[in-house]
Amino acid sequence: MKIASIFAIGLIGFCGIASFASAEDAHTMVAPNDIKWGPAPKVLPAGAEAAVLFGDPTKxxxxxxxxKVPSGYAIAPHTHPADEVVTVISGTTNLxxxxxxxxxxxxxxxxxxxFALPPSTAHFVYFDEETVVQITTNGPWGLKYVNPADDPQKTQ
Structure with missing residues (x-):
């Protein structure tokens, strides 16, 4: 019984510290109608739109x-420098x-x-319908194409 009491008191103390720490930081809430879409990063093929909901992918x-990608959109095989954690919000992602x-x-x-992929995992995606995915990870965000010629930033 003493061990359970000590554990409960410790857990309450930890939760109090966690609440205090998060209370010092500004919180973020974004409703679907408040999302501000703009051009996706230039490392992605043209046609996609992006919206940063939290944080700064460059830092x-x-x-x-x-x-948000249109039907027929595809991203050639590539890797990322950090874990990639993705939730499909609408549509279908072909991974x-x-x-x-x-x-x-x-x-x-x-x-x-x-889906979640460890750093440097080669993968590709394509979309047969308009799709929205949410990527949550640690910046700075990066994408390295397996074949450098697939990088849309390269001039022909």
């Missing part, structure tokens, strides 16, 4: 970004693993799906 620290875009090996992930 160190946690951020949340929504990406394939590896250094080549073998669509027959991709898995369709409908709205409500979630």
């Amino acid at each position: 160190e620290g946690l951020f949340a970004l929504r990406l 394939g693993m590896g250094k080549t875009a073998d669509r027959s090996a991709a898995k369709a992930l409908p709205a409500g799906s979630f």
